[in-house]
Amino acid sequence: MFTRLLWGILRSSSGRLIVALLALTSGAAVLAALLTMQADVQRKLSGEFRTLGANLIIQPPQALPTAREINSAATTTLLDASVIRAATTAGIPGTSLAPYLYVVAQANGRPIVVAGTWPGAALRLSPSWKLVQGRWMDLPHDDSECMLGRDVAHALGLAPGDQIRLQTSHASPRLIIAGILEAGADEDDQVIVSLALAQQLAGTPDKISLVAVNVPGSASQMEQARRRLAAALPTAEVRPLRQVTEAQGDIARRLRVLVASMVILILLLTLLCVLATMAALAVERRLDVGLMRALGGSISRVVSLFLAEAALLGALSGLAGYLIGIVLARWVGGRVFQSLISPQWKILPLTVAIMVAVALAGALPLRLLGKVRPGAILRGEA
Numbered sequence: 416m417f418t419r420l421l422w423g424i425l426r427s428s429s430g431r432l433i434v435a436l437l438a439l440t441s442g443a444a445v446l447a448a449l450l451t452m453q454a455d456v457q458r459k460l461s462g463e464f465r466t467l468g469a470n471l472i473i474q475p476p477q478a479l480p481t482a483r484e485i486n487s488a489a490t491t492t493l494l495d496a497s498v499i500r501a502a503t504t505a506g507i508p509g510t511s512l513a514p515y516l517y518v519v520a521q522a523n524g525r526p527i528v529v530a531g532t533w534p535g536a537a538l539r540l541s542p543s544w545k546l547v548q549g550r551w552m553d554l555p556h557d558d559s560e561c562m563l564g565r566d567v568a569h570a571l572g573l574a575p576g577d578q579i580r581l582q583t584s585h586a587s588p589r590l591i592i593a594g595i596l597e598a599g600a601d602e603d604d605q606v607i608v609s610l611a612l613a614q615q616l617a618g619t620p621d622k623i624s625l626v627a628v629n630v631p632g633s634a635s636q637m638e639q640a641r642r643r644l645a646a647a648l649p650t651a652e653v654r655p656l657r658q659v660t661e662a663q664g665d666i667a668r669r670l671r672v673l674v675a676s677m678v679i680l681i682l683l684l685t686l687l688c689v690l691a692t693m694a695a696l697a698v699e700r701r702l703d704v705g706l707m708r709a710l711g712g713s714i715s716r717v718v719s720l721f722l723a724e725a726a727l728l729g730a731l732s733g734l735a736g737y738l739i740g741i742v743l744a745r746w747v748g749g750r751v752f753q754s755l756i757s758p759q760w761k762i763l764p765l766t767v768a769i770m771v772a773v774a775l776a777g778a779l780p781l782r783l784l785g786k787v788r789p790g791a792i793l794r795g796e797a
Contacts, residue, residue, distance in 0.1 A: 531613020
């Protein structure tokens, strides 16, 4: 009986209900599009920031000088190479890292900063590195080749295929220059060699200066990873690279504020439209309500009937709006961001729930029908 009554009132007021349905569907479409773009853009932002390189540094407890500040008289505390294994086994998914050991050597009578690392891992961690001339080092632990930064190669007048001799008090290897790289950072003034060769030059086997780590995810996920690494490495200091983490956090925060503001505005406009439509419906249905009350219908039964109608409208509009929102998000993503926006199915139940809540809030004028006096309505007095 309840279903038949619900179907009857839906058919009797189809015109105004279509207006309410269109308003709810439009609001749901824009809502779903915004939430879909936010979720997908947030994921893409994490991927883009990953290409910027390391966002965490594992270093000795005291602050290390930068590569430009290293000189022949400097003495720094080094880390034991076992921290590499500890960081790898810390259980942080998607983490990539590269150890570094910095040493100052003499080349052609001038001091040169030598950076020992795992060349393959360092290249993956620093995709901004560009090969200017020559080729990349063939082997990840090749002790016979090196890479020169652009500025060092220009200062020494060296090119790929030439040889360079690096001299320290512990070793003086002669290396073949595999290629010239451009990084736009300190690496342009450095000679890149294998970690094992740098340890020979420094006379510090099984020692490193720092470990550069890239942890994918949001700023909060990076902070969780930092705490986990700090707990696993009590003898080292794990600190974030503020330029990367703060930039990512700031962009994500601005995006959330923008989307939240737009969602609130859209929901308010949708609610006002539904309120106006339902108020008109309340006036039209006074006679129907009076008849139902005269036939013995209770106030709660009458109100629940109209609330069920509003909830049904909200659920239908939420489903339809989500499907339209996916199309809208993909169109906006292609036109504005030149990027394909992927559907986020987890947003479907959220969209439906929000639109049901908006429809129920917009149906408040229908609750006034419970106060209708059936006798006065049937006599035509009200």
